[in-house]
Amino acid sequence: xxxxxGAVPDTAVLLxxxxxMLRLRDFEVKVQELYRSGKLPGFVHLYVGEEAVAAGVCAxxxxxxxxxxxxxxxxxxxxxxVPGRDVMAELYGKVTGCSGGRGGSMHMYAPEYGFMGxxxxxxxxxxxxxxxALSAQLRKSGQxxxxxxxxxxxxxxxxHESVNFGALWNLPVVYVCENNLFATEMAFSRATKNTSVASxxxxxxxxxxxxxxxxxxxxxxxxGEAISRARSGGGPTLLECKTYRIVGHHEGDxxxxxxxxxxxxxxxxxxxxxxxRQNMTATERVSAEAFDDIVRExxxxxxxxxxxxxxxxxxxxxxxMDYVWAS
Numbered sequence: 001x002x003x004x005x006g007a008v009p010d011t012a013v014l015l016x017x018x019x020x021m022l023r024l025r026d027f028e029v030k031v032q033e034l035y036r037s038g039k040l041p042g043f044v045h046l047y048v049g050e051e052a053v054a055a056g057v058c059a060x061x062x063x064x065x066x067x068x069x070x071x072x073x074x075x076x077x078x079x080x081x082v083p084g085r086d087v088m089a090e091l092y093g094k095v096t097g098c099s100g101g102r103g104g105s106m107h108m109y110a111p112e113y114g115f116m117g118x119x120x121x122x123x124x125x126x127x128x129x130x131x132x133a134l135s136a137q138l139r140k141s142g143q144x145x146x147x148x149x150x151x152x153x154x155x156x157x158x159x160h161e162s163v164n165f166g167a168l169w170n171l172p173v174v175y176v177c178e179n180n181l182f183a184t185e186m187a188f189s190r191a192t193k194n195t196s197v198a199s200x201x202x203x204x205x206x207x208x209x210x211x212x213x214x215x216x217x218x219x220x221x222x223x224g225e226a227i228s229r230a231r232s233g234g235g236p237t238l239l240e241c242k243t244y245r246i247v248g249h250h251e252g253d254x255x256x257x258x259x260x261x262x263x264x265x266x267x268x269x270x271x272x273x274x275x276x277r278q279n280m281t282a283t284e285r286v287s288a289e290a291f292d293d294i295v296r297e298x299x300x301x302x303x304x305x306x307x308x309x310x311x312x313x314x315x316x317x318x319x320x321m322d323y324v325w326a327s
Contacts, residue, residue, distance in 0.1 A: 005224045009217065013059070014286050017216050019294045020055035021273045024075040026302050027084060031074065031091060034306075035251050041093050042104040047075035049214075049246035052272035053178050054079035056219025057146060057239075060227045066116050066132050066145045068125035070178075071106050072245075073118030076148055082110045084305035094312035101315050102323065122183070123153035126162035126175070133166065133173035133236075144230045145173040152183025154197055163238060167204040170235035174226045177240045178213065184249045185258040201238035213241030214272040244270075 009017075028046045035044055047054070050072075058067065058079035069076040077087050082098055090097025090108050097103075098110040106120040116132065119125045129147035136143040153159055154177065166173050177197045181188050189195050201208025209226065211218045219241055226237035244267040248255035255264070280286040 005228050009220065011286060011290075013220075014280060015290060015294060017055050017059060017220065018273070018276060018280075018286075018291060019298065020059070020079055021051040021216060021276070022294060022298045023084065023301065024051040024054060024078055025273055026298055027078060027087070027305070028074060030302055030306065031088075032247070032251060034091075040091050042091070042106075044074075044091070044105045044251045045072040045249065046245070046247045046251060047072055049267065049271070050178055050180060050243045051075060052216035052219050052276070053176065053213045053241045053243055054148070056216045057148075057174075057176055057223040057227075059220055060224050061114070061144070061146065064114055064141070065143050066114050066129070066136075068116050068129040068132070068145065068147045069108075069118045070125060070148055070150060070153075071118060071120050071122075072150070072178075073108060073148075074105065077108055077110065077113075077115050077118070080115045081113045082108075082115050084301055085308040086110065088305040089309040089312050092309040092312070093315070094309055095315050096308070096312040100323075123149060123156035123158040125149060126153065126156075126158045129173055129175075130162040130166045130171060133171035133230075134169060136172055137169070142231065143172065144227055145171075146176060146227075147173060148176050148178055150183060151177060151179040151181065151188040151197065152186070152191075153177075154200070155192055163201075163204050163206070163236070166236040167206040170233060172230040172233075173236045174223070174230055175236060175238045176223075177238070178243055179240055180243050180245045182245075182249070182258070187258070196240070198238060198240040204238075206236050206238060208238045208240065210240045210242065213243030214267075214270045214275065216272055216276055243272075246271075 028048050034040050054075040067076055067080045086098040090099055093101040095101050106118050109117040125147050129145040133145040179197055198208035198210035209222050211222045226239050246268055277291055281288050
């Protein structure tokens with residue numbers, strides 16, 4: 001549920017943001033459990049800890065707006081509106097998955113929901129989103145493209161080429177950097193001298209905005225302004241959301257060899273879901289009972305997604321060449 005840019009979010013918006021974040025968190029925790037028990041094939045990178053970014057950004061999007069994701073993309077898919085059943089079934093490799101069980105975690109695609117795919121190549125979503133924004137501009141469709149990427153993509157050529165082109169043509173695109181401080185095991189501070197992603201917008205004459213990526217209301221406000229600007233012809237924004245993944249880079253990476261326990265514990269204290277709920281109840285903007293209702297609804301939603309995926313049919317060998325060649 002959206003409201004006017006700059007308006008104080010009403011209760012319905014606050015509850016929507018909480019529901020989105022909680023769904024993303026509970027979904028990923030369940031995926032971790034299933035993966036560790038050998039129920040899921042493939043490979044997964046979990047979004048645990050970064051939920052406020054996807055929730056705050058995607059709250060402003062229309063159904064036909066486009067989201068381009070990363071290897072850590074389950075949260076982006078869910079926040080854009082891809083049903084939990086479709087995402088879970090895809091991770092199970094079932095024919096009812098959003099990519100028919102053929103894409104899995106890093107090649108998940110649901111264009112009917114405006115979700116233009118997860119991507120296993122670092123930085124590869126940047127030119128795709130920029131091209132989609134150019135298409136939207138030429139077609140006068142009113143669509144906005146959102147490109148999520150991590151700090152590891154910032155030093156790639158695709159970042160500079162895409163942001164330069166997007167700014168030059170005033171394209172309806174928002175570049176959202178989920179700066180979780182590490183590219184796999186490489187600290188951002190060891191990869192570049194300028195650790196402010198937002199400041200790089202100045203080189204291309206576009207707004208660079210830095211926000212606390214663990215504060216969903218800060219993300220919501222900044223994203224609302226950026227998306228409105230893009231939609232009205234004002235061009236792109238480079239939005240840097242400072243956040244942290246409180247799990248390993250991928251499932252199987254303990255995430256402790258390159259991070260201190262003190263650092264990890266400090267970020268856990270800034271958990272976006274826990275802090276949001278505590279703040280909203282302390283200020284009496286949302287009741288504890290309303291939050292509890294969402295917790296119960298989310299549990300039912302997740303159980304339904306898992307059961308649907310578990311009971312869905314497996315692909316059959318005879319279809320292995322389907323979708324390989326253009327018809």
